[in-house]
Amino acid sequence: MSAPITIAIPSKGRLKEETLKRMEAAGYPVEPPKDARTYRTVVANHPNVEVAFLSASEIARELGNGSIDLGVTGEDLVREGLPDSENRVTRLAQLGFGHADVVVAVPEAWFDVATMADLGLVAADFRHRHGRRLRIATKYWRLTQTHFSQTHGIQLYRIIESLGATEGAPAAGQADVIVDITSTGSTLRANFLKVLDDGVILQSQACLFAPKRDGADAARKQAIDAFAAALTP
C-alpha cells in the first residue's frame, strides 16, 4: 500500500460541519478523534486517508507548502493567503457551501460612482481635491491590488489594513471605500454601502484544493482523483 493521503479540513465552525457532512455522504466518514484534544484522525473505511484539522487559513498555507495532499477551505483564503496561487494549487472541486463574495463597496451616496471606471476617475483626482490618496480598507491586500491595479489599471489609492468591522471604516473616517466579504449584502446595506456593478472580485465558496506537484505515484494520484470525484456535488 502506498503512503497515506493527508487531507486537511477546517477545525471549527460551519465549514467544518459541512465538510464532515459532505465527506460522510461521499462515503468517506471521518472518525471522531480518539482524544478530543488531538487534531488528527482517520477515515473509517479508507485506511490510507488521514485527516488533519487545521484553521482555514492555515490550510491555504499548507497547500502552498505542499505538506498536505488535499485541503478543503474557502477560495478567498487561498487566493489571498497564497502568492501565485494559480501556479501552486489546483482547484479540484467547488463544494457548494460557504458562499461569500469579495466585493468593492462604496458609500451609497456616491451616486456618481457605479463602476470601477467611475471609481478610477475619483481616485485620479482625489489627491488634488483632498490632499491624500483614496483609501481602501480591507484585509484582502492581494485581491484588492490585483483587481484595482491589474484588472482595472487603477494605481492611485492606498490600502488601509482592517482586520475586523471593515464595513464601519468609511463612517469612522478611516477609509473612503472598502473591499470585504459579503454573503447576503445586508451588513453592507446596514452601513449605507453599495457594491459596484463590476465590483465582485471573487465569488468564493468552500473548495477542494491540491498542491501542484510533479511525480506523484500513480496509486496516490488515483486515490486523490477518486476522493475529489466523490466529493464533487
Next chain:
Amino acid sequence: MNALRSFSARADIETILSQLGAERLDVPVLQPADPFLDTAGEELRRRIFLSESETGETLCLRPEFTIPVCLQHIGAGETGHRRYGYVGTVFRQRRAGGNEFLQAGIEDIGDADSARADARSLGDALAFLKALGVTGKTVTMLGDQAVFAAVVSGLGLPQSWTVRLSHAFGDRQTLEAALDALARPVPAPDVPADIREPAEARDRAALVNALSMRLRIAGLENSGGRDAGEIADRLLARFDAAEIAPDETALATLRAFLAITAPLAAAADALKAFATGNGLDMDAAIAGFAARENEMDKAGVDTSTVSYDAAFGRALDYYTALVYEITTPDGLVLAGGGRYDRLLTMIGAKSAVPGVGFSVWLDRVAAFSGGAV
C-alpha cells in the same frame, strides 16, 4: 554580476559626478515606504522590499533615488538651486533574476530655468554614459507630457476626460482603453428620484441638499472624504455627458497626435503643423519645446541621435513635462530621466519646487560596454 567590480572603482563614478559639477549626496538604504506608495500607488508594494520598524513605521529598501534625494532636500530646508549626484544600490522585487541594481545619477532641484535644466540633464546623462566607456551608438527617445496636456486642453474636452487621459498618458494600453471608452456614450446613472429630479433640473443647490441628507444618514457628513458638492458636480457632469454625443473629431485628433514621431530637429515643426492643421492653440507648449531644444544645442548635446515620440511618457502623475530614455540599438534602457515639478509638493515641500533628474543603470552599462571602463 557586481557592476561596482566591473568599474575599476566606485571612486570613478564619484569622479564623473564631480566633473559634471554635482555635489555628492548619500541617502539611507532604509527609507519610509509611504512617500513611494503615495506617489506611485499600491501596485509598487509588490515590487519593493517592505519592512516595519519596532514602532510600527513601514519602511522599505530604497527602490530608486529620486524620492530619497528630494526628501533630503526638503528635510534640510534647502530653498536654492542644488544639483545632487548619487551612486548606490536600489532594490526591486522581481520574479526571476537579481533584486539589487546599481544606479548613479543627478537630481537637479530648484532651477527655475527649466529649458536650461532639462538640456543640462540630458547632456549630463549622455556625458555620464560616455565617461563610463559607452562608445557604441545609443538612441535617445524624448517625450513631453506638457505637449500632450496642451493638445487635450486645446480640444476643450470635458474635465473628466482630461483627468482620465492625462492619467493614462505614458501607458499605451491604458491610453488606448481610455480612448475606446470615450468613443462610447455613457448613459446617465440610475439614481433614486430624490437625486434624479434635481440632477435632471440641473438644480445644483437642491442636489447638494439631497446628497448632504444621504451623507448625514450614513454618518459620512464629516468623515473627511468626498462631500456633497464634489459628488453633485461629478453627477451633473455625468448627466451632461449622457446628452452629448462623443466627440469623434476630438478622438481622431488625439489619435493623430499620439502617432507623431520625428527626429528632434524636425519635431517642433511637426507639432506646429499639427496645431495649425487642427486649429489648436499650442503656442506656449511648442515654444517651451523649442526653447529646450535650443538649450540642448547650446549645451553641445548631439541632437541627431534624439527623437521625439508624442505618445512617450511615464504613467506617474508627478512627471510633468520632459521624459527621456537612452537605450542601446537593441532597446535596452541604459539611462532614464525626466522632469517632476509636481513631486516635491506631493512629498512635503511647502511650495512648488521644480526638479529634473536622471538615473543610469550601471549593471546594464557594464554589460553593454563589456565591463571595460
